[in-house]
Amino acid sequence: MIEMHDVWKVYPNGIEALRGVNITIDTGEFVYVVGPSGAGKSSFIKLMYREEKPTSGVVLINGVNVKRVRDWKIPHLRRKIGVVFQDYKLLPHMSAYDNVAFALEAVEVPTKQIQPRVEEALELVGLSDRMKALPSQLSGGEQQRVSIARAIVNNPGFIIADEPTGNLDPENSWDIMYLLEEINMRGTTVVMATHNKEIVNTMRQRVIAIEQGIVVRDEIGGEYGYED
Amino acid sequence: MKIDTLRRHFREAYRGIVKNSWMSFAAVGAVAVTLMIFGVFVIFAVNLGSITDEVGDNVSMNVVLKEEVTKEQATALTTKIKGLPNVNEARFISKDEGVDEVKKNLKDADFTRVLQKGENNFLPNLIKVTPKNVSVSKQVEDAVKGLEGVEGVKNSSTAKELLDSVLLFKNIILVFGVALAVLAAFLISNTIKLTIIARRREIEVQRLVGASNWFIRWPFFIEGGFIGFVGSVLPIGVLLLVYQGFVKMISGGSKNANLLQMVGFGDMAMYLTGSILGIGIFIGVFGSVLSIRRFLKI
Numbered sequence A: 001m002i003e004m005h006d007v008w009k010v011y012p013n014g015i016e017a018l019r020g021v022n023i024t025i026d027t028g029e030f031v032y033v034v035g036p037s038g039a040g041k042s043s044f045i046k047l048m049y050r051e052e053k054p055t056s057g058v059v060l061i062n063g064v065n066v067k068r069v070r071d072w073k074i075p076h077l078r079r080k081i082g083v084v085f086q087d088y089k090l091l092p093h094m095s096a097y098d099n100v101a102f103a104l105e106a107v108e109v110p111t112k113q114i115q116p117r118v119e120e121a122l123e124l125v126g127l128s129d130r131m132k133a134l135p136s137q138l139s140g141g142e143q144q145r146v147s148i149a150r151a152i153v154n155n156p157g158f159i160i161a162d163e164p165t166g167n168l169d170p171e172n173s174w175d176i177m178y179l180l181e182e183i184n185m186r187g188t189t190v191v192m193a194t195h196n197k198e199i200v201n202t203m204r205q206r207v208i209a210i211e212q213g214i215v216v217r218d219e220i221g222g223e224y225g226y227e228d
Numbered sequence B: 001m002k003i004d005t006l007r008r009h010f011r012e013a014y015r016g017i018v019k020n021s022w023m024s025f026a027a028v029g030a031v032a033v034t035l036m037i038f039g040v041f042v043i044f045a046v047n048l049g050s051i052t053d054e055v056g057d058n059v060s061m062n063v064v065l066k067e068e069v070t071k072e073q074a075t076a077l078t079t080k081i082k083g084l085p086n087v088n089e090a091r092f093i094s095k096d097e098g099v100d101e102v103k104k105n106l107k108d109a110d111f112t113r114v115l116q117k118g119e120n121n122f123l124p125n126l127i128k129v130t131p132k133n134v135s136v137s138k139q140v141e142d143a144v145k146g147l148e149g150v151e152g153v154k155n156s157s158t159a160k161e162l163l164d165s166v167l168l169f170k171n172i173i174l175v176f177g178v179a180l181a182v183l184a185a186f187l188i189s190n191t192i193k194l195t196i197i198a199r200r201r202e203i204e205v206q207r208l209v210g211a212s213n214w215f216i217r218w219p220f221f222i223e224g225g226f227i228g229f230v231g232s233v234l235p236i237g238v239l240l241l242v243y244q245g246f247v248k249m250i251s252g253g254s255k256n257a258n259l260l261q262m263v264g265f266g267d268m269a270m271y272l273t274g275s276i277l278g279i280g281i282f283i284g285v286f287g288s289v290l291s292i293r294r295f296l297k298i
C-alpha cells in the first residue's frame, strides 16, 4: 500500500512540484497518473521509490515512512519496488539476459538461482528467443520489455512506471500495456504516469490527474480527460 | 559476504583496471616509485637505528680537569656532576687509568709506548660523563663547563653533529616520501574516478534495483587496493635484491663489519615486505576512498 498525506515537494530552486497531495493506493491496484507536462507526475513517482524525499508531509510504503528510513536501509525499500522509465535505462554493452541478471546480482541472489529466474522473467515478457541480443539489436518495444523483466525479476510488490510508452509507437505501446496488465493480474500493484490518451480511455482503470502539483481528479474507471 | 559476491567484486575491479589500463599503469608506476623511495627510507631508518644506538653510546663526553685539581677534589666533582639533571653516569678516570684505557682501546699498538704512567704521563685527569640521552648532551656540556676545576669538554659535539645530520637525512626522506605518497593516492583516486564515471549507468541501475551501498562500493576499494598491491611488488623485489647485494659486499669484505653493522637480510626482508605492502595497499584504498566520497553519489 502507498499512502501520501499532505505531501509537498519543493525543489531547491523554489519550484513547488507537489502541493498538498493526499492519496492512497491499495495493494493490487492499477493506477494511471495523468496531467500536463510539468504538472508533477514524475515528482509524485520519485517520492514513491525514494529518489526524492517529501519536503513536508508523509509518504508511507507498506506503512513505512520513507523519510525516516535510514540511508543504508533505502536499498531494501527499493527492492520492494520495480521502476520502469521512458528511456529503458538498459546497459548497452550487456545482452538482454545480462541486463536482467545484473539486477539479481546487485541484490546478491545466489548464482544458482539467477539463470532460472532470468529466463522466467524474459519468458513472461515474451523475449525467450532474444535473450542473447544487445539492446541495440532490439526494437524499442523489446527494450522496454527487457526493462520490465528487470523490474519484476526480484518479485517486487510494486511496479512504478514513468511514461513507459512515451517512446513507442501505438502497437508497441499496447504490447507494453497488456504486459503491465498481466503483471497486475498476478497481484503486483502498478502505478503508471502516462500521456497516452487512447490507452487510458480504453483500459478504464483508476485515474489520478495532477495539475500544478495538486490532485484535481481521482476516479475509478476514469478517462484521460485532456486534449493533447 | 557471499563467496559469489566476493568473486564478482574482484571481477568488476579487474574489469575497471583493464578498462583504464593506461591510467592504472600510471598509478601503479607512481605507487612503485613512492614505495621504492619509502623502501630506501626503511633500509636507512632500520640501519641508522642501529648506528644511532652506537652513536648514542659514544655520546658520553670527556670532561678534562685542570692540572692542579687533586684526586679528592676530582672525586667530589664527580659526585657533583652525577647529581646534575640529565646526567646518567659520571666516572673519574685518572691519568694512569687513562693510559690503561687507551692501550686497551688501541690494542697495544706500537705507538702507545709513548704513553707512560707516573711523572711523564701527559694525559689529563678526566671525568667521563654520559647524559641521559643524546638530545640533552648539549645542556649537560654547558652545565659541566661552568664548574670549577674544569678545563674543557671533549668529544660530545662531533657525535651530536653526526647524529643531527643522520636525523636530518631521515626527515628529508620522510617528507619527500609523504609528498610522493599523496601524489600516488591522488593518481589512484583519479583512475577510480574514471571507473566510476565509466560505470555511471551501471551504478544508477544498481541503486534503482536496490543494491546495498557497500555492494556498489566494494569493487572500487578492491581496484584501488589492487593497484597499491601491484605497485608494491616491484619495489619489494628490487630493494631486496639490492640489499642482499649490499649485505654480501659489506660482510664479504675486510673485517670492517664492526664499522657498519647492517641489519641481517632476513629481518630486513620482513620489515620491507611488511611495511611496503601495507603502505601500498593503504595508499590504494585511501585513493579509492577519496574518489568514492567525491564521485559515487549513492
Ligand SMILES: Nc1ncnc2c1ncn2[C@@H]1O[C@H](COP(=O)(O)OP(=O)(O)O)[C@@H](O)[C@H]1O
Residues within 6 Å of the ligand: A011, A012, A013, A015, A016, A017, A035, A036, A037, A038, A039, A040, A041, A042, A043, A044
Ligand atoms: N530536480 C528538479 N529540480 C528543480 N525543479 C524540478 C526538478 N524536477 C522537476 N522540477 C520541476 O518541478 C515541476 C514538476 O516536474 P515533474 O514532476 O517532472 O512533472 P511532470 O513529470 O508531470 O512533467 C516542473 O516545473 C519541473 O520543472
Ligand SMILES: [Mg+2]
Residues within 6 Å of the ligand: A041, A042, A043, A162
Ligand atoms: Mg515526467
